[in-house]
Amino acid sequence: MTIGIVGAGQLGRMLALAGYPLGFDFLFLDRSAATPAGQLAPILCGDMASPKLLARLARRSAVVTFDWENASVAGLKPIARLTRVFPPIEALAAAQDRLREKRLFEALGIPTTRFAAVASRKQLLAAIAQVGLPGVLKTRHGGYDGKGQFVIRGPRDIDRAWDALGALPCLYENLVPFDYEVSAIGVRGSDGATAFYPLNRNLHRGGILRLTRAPFGSTPLTRRANAALRRILDHFGYVGVLTIEFFVHRGRLIANEIAPRVHNSGHWTIEGAVTSQFENHIRAITGLPLGSTQARGHSAMINLIGTLPPRADLLARPGVHLHDYRKDPRPDRKLGHITLIADSAARRDSGARALLRRIDRETWVSFR
Amino acid sequence: MTIGIVGAGQLGRMLALAGYPLGFDFLFLDRSAATPAGQLAPILCGDMASPKLLARLARRSAVVTFDWENASVAGLKPIARLTRVFPPIEALAAAQDRLREKRLFEALGIPTTRFAAVASRKQLLAAIAQVGLPGVLKTRHGGYDGKGQFVIRGPRDIDRAWDALGALPCLYENLVPFDYEVSAIGVRGSDGATAFYPLNRNLHRGGILRLTRAPFGSTPLTRRANAALRRILDHFGYVGVLTIEFFVHRGRLIANEIAPRVHNSGHWTIEGAVTSQFENHIRAITGLPLGSTQARGHSAMINLIGTLPPRADLLARPGVHLHDYRKDPRPDRKLGHITLIADSAARRDSGARALLRRIDRETWVSFR
Numbered sequence: 001m002t003i004g005i006v007g008a009g010q011l012g013r014m015l016a017l018a019g020y021p022l023g024f025d026f027l028f029l030d031r032s033a034a035t036p037a038g039q040l041a042p043i044l045c046g047d048m049a050s051p052k053l054l055a056r057l058a059r060r061s062a063v064v065t066f067d068w069e070n071a072s073v074a075g076l077k078p079i080a081r082l083t084r085v086f087p088p089i090e091a092l093a094a095a096q097d098r099l100r101e102k103r104l105f106e107a108l109g110i111p112t113t114r115f116a117a118v119a120s121r122k123q124l125l126a127a128i129a130q131v132g133l134p135g136v137l138k139t140r141h142g143g144y145d146g147k148g149q150f151v152i153r154g155p156r157d158i159d160r161a162w163d164a165l166g167a168l169p170c171l172y173e174n175l176v177p178f179d180y181e182v183s184a185i186g187v188r189g190s191d192g193a194t195a196f197y198p199l200n201r202n203l204h205r206g207g208i209l210r211l212t213r214a215p216f217g218s219t220p221l222t223r224r225a226n227a228a229l230r231r232i233l234d235h236f237g238y239v240g241v242l243t244i245e246f247f248v249h250r251g252r253l254i255a256n257e258i259a260p261r262v263h264n265s266g267h268w269t270i271e272g273a274v275t276s277q278f279e280n281h282i283r284a285i286t287g288l289p290l291g292s293t294q295a296r297g298h299s300a301m302i303n304l305i306g307t308l309p310p311r312a313d314l315l316a317r318p319g320v321h322l323h324d325y326r327k328d329p330r331p332d333r334k335l336g337h338i339t340l341i342a343d344s345a346a347r348r349d350s351g352a353r354a355l356l357r358r359i360d361r362e363t364w365v366s367f368r
Numbered sequence: 369m370t371i372g373i374v375g376a377g378q379l380g381r382m383l384a385l386a387g388y389p390l391g392f393d394f395l396f397l398d399r400s401a402a403t404p405a406g407q408l409a410p411i412l413c414g415d416m417a418s419p420k421l422l423a424r425l426a427r428r429s430a431v432v433t434f435d436w437e438n439a440s441v442a443g444l445k446p447i448a449r450l451t452r453v454f455p456p457i458e459a460l461a462a463a464q465d466r467l468r469e470k471r472l473f474e475a476l477g478i479p480t481t482r483f484a485a486v487a488s489r490k491q492l493l494a495a496i497a498q499v500g501l502p503g504v505l506k507t508r509h510g511g512y513d514g515k516g517q518f519v520i521r522g523p524r525d526i527d528r529a530w531d532a533l534g535a536l537p538c539l540y541e542n543l544v545p546f547d548y549e550v551s552a553i554g555v556r557g558s559d560g561a562t563a564f565y566p567l568n569r570n571l572h573r574g575g576i577l578r579l580t581r582a583p584f585g586s587t588p589l590t591r592r593a594n595a596a597l598r599r600i601l602d603h604f605g606y607v608g609v610l611t612i613e614f615f616v617h618r619g620r621l622i623a624n625e626i627a628p629r630v631h632n633s634g635h636w637t638i639e640g641a642v643t644s645q646f647e648n649h650i651r652a653i654t655g656l657p658l659g660s661t662q663a664r665g666h667s668a669m670i671n672l673i674g675t676l677p678p679r680a681d682l683l684a685r686p687g688v689h690l691h692d693y694r695k696d697p698r699p700d701r702k703l704g705h706i707t708l709i710a711d712s713a714a715r716r717d718s719g720a721r722a723l724l725r726r727i728d729r730e731t732w733v734s735f736r
Contacts, residue, residue: 017385020408023679023692023704040388040408274687274709289684296664311391316657319642324391336391341642 004061007068008037010325018278036325049075058082086285087240091260108231112255115173127172134175137161139168178247183265184225187280188233195293196226200265210363212265212301241281272299300352304336372429375436376405378693386646404693417443426450454653455608459628476599480623483541495540502543505529507536546615551633552593555648556601563661564594568633578731580633580669609649640667668720672704
């Protein structure tokens with residue numbers, strides 16, 4: 001049985017590595033074979049929105065999924081007639097449009113930021129009047145890793161924000177003060193069964209995830225995050241892994257965005273949970289029973305960004321697992337990650353601190 | 369950096385799955401691309417002893433290893449001039465010849481069975497007189513999974529044993545009474561550092577490994593097994609993973625054979641140890657620091673032989689991990705394995721018993 005995946009990045013690579021032991025074949029669609037998943041699975045090369053290539057992928061696959069949150073909704077819709085497509089395309093469409101995403105949170109009673117749609121300069125001024133300052137102007141579509149966002153702290157930022165992003169449909173939301181960020185990762189099987197990983201506490205710098213620690217958080221916080229996850233999963237009749245990122249302010253969860261796929265903040269589950277997010281995504285979309293999402297020990301995941309430290313230095317540290325995505329180094333590019341597992345949160349944190357000090361001093365400073 | 373592997377069976381497949389996250393490429397040599405590793409890595413197809421193909425493999429690889437204990441010693445020797453070959457070819461040669469293997473144990477002071485070389489019917493009679501009855505006539509070369517062996521319990525078995533195996537060089541050894549079987553798996557890095565996994569307790573039926581449980585055994589038993597491992601590793605200036613199988617009789621270890629490679633009884637280390645035997649083999653042969661061999665929980669590994677039970681049945685059980693090698697079903701063929709991890713030995717054993725009852729009643733009967 002072949003699983004087709006649109007996008008052959010590191011997420012696709014780790015999906016294949018998790019799915020091979022279960023006995024599946026993989027076929028990817030991406031612009032190039034020199035992609036992380038292209039190293040270990042066959043790949044259809046070309047435009048990832050090409051109806052012809054998507055149809056070819058669909059005809060050769062028992063189920064199609066995507067490792068990329070900007071996979072073409074218009075391209076995927078027609079192939080749903082040829083094969084199963086999971087997660088549901090509607091969830092992908094919602095995740096691609098920050099306005100739909102906010103409205104979804106609102107409709108499902110999930111606390112989120114105040115927001116307003118912005119399609120003109122006049123609407124931006126009205127939005128600021130309604131939502132307040134400071135706030136963030138964001139493009140509705142296409143942003144990731146902090147791109148497509150402009151913070152408006154005072155009137156003088158308005159023109160610059162508008163000049164930067166106003167050519168595209170936007171939304172404006174209030175900039176919420178927060179104490180820290182968490183993400184919640186859940187999975188729903190094709191039979192409607194659900195399972196939820198422990199919460200992840202995330203540290204970003206420059207809009208890019210640097211450090212995730214798990215398990216994190218009190219039982220009530222986890223329960224509220226999972227209730228939100230469950231509402232979204234059930235709303236879409238979802239199949240696969242889904243992530244919500246939250247801000248946490250004075251113990252309150254404020255939903256920031258969803259990702260209809262495995263998530264960077266869940267990479268620790270490869271070694272740090274009974275069943276990884278990758279395996280559970282594969283289990284879900286192939287109709288298999290979900291695996292336990294329970295944590296094994298205390299995990300810290302550190303992204304390797306821009307350059308890869310020498311392999312031997314990393315692997316000499318006890319409990320460190322390396323995941324090299326085999327990408328060409330480039331500033332701000334996620335080239336790999338390491339996961340550190342320890343038997344207590346304190347030991348995990350001191351190990352993570354020592355690693356960050358060596359490989360990411362900027363994050364180390366925030367984390368000290 | 370490409371790692372060349374002679375043999376693309378399930379061991380090669382699991383080596384590649386462990387080595388991809390570390391950032392390595394793989395190239396296999398095997399008779400066919402329809403092999404377990406051929407699904408996820410490029411493969412040179414042809415005679416695995418072909419000097420031309422081995423040279424091609426060597427030229428494209430920074431290091432060559434083997435997943436098959438019958439890899440051609442004569443074929444590998446010349447390529448050691450083109451690239452590094454690990455484990456040492458001398459260790460492979462010793463493992464391929466039961467007589468050299470026994471003499472190695474003897475030379476290193478590792479307790480083993482009494483034995484004598486047998487090249488003629490007359491020598492067989494002399495060997496029986498010297499070693500005693502019951503005993504086993506074994507071919508010196510080429511046996512595995514119980515093949516190439518003939519048990520001699522009394523005089524009337526002698527002719528049948530000789531007719532079956534006498535055409536090949538043999539050895540005769542006494543059939544030792546034993547309480548159970550264990551295996552010890554160790555790894556030696558290129559810098560001479562060593563690490564040892566906890567002992568495995570193994571259950572065979574029909575000469576094929578059915579069940580391994582780990583960690584097993586007292587500290588003194590483990591210490592003696594590891595001392596034997598260390599002597600063999602150091603003797604060869606070994607690099608990579610090596611396994612010794614022992615009989616245990618009244619607390620005494622009797623070395624049965626060595627395998628100069630990752631071993632079926634170590635498959636549980638994928639989920640059940642901090643660093644799997646596969647990753648540690650890759651780390652060793654590429655000059656990386658060894659990873660911790662510590663167990664995580666209590667593991668049972670069950671081989672799936674002849675037929676694969678429905679995937680969903682296996683995965684519905686908590687703590688079960690499936691490894692499907694993607695081989696065509698055939699009687700007595702190892703098609704995959706499952707590993708069950710539990711937080712106590714008792715829970716592990718009751719889980720293993722329930723699984724065996726369902727998928728291997730013959731072994732279940734022995735294990736009850």
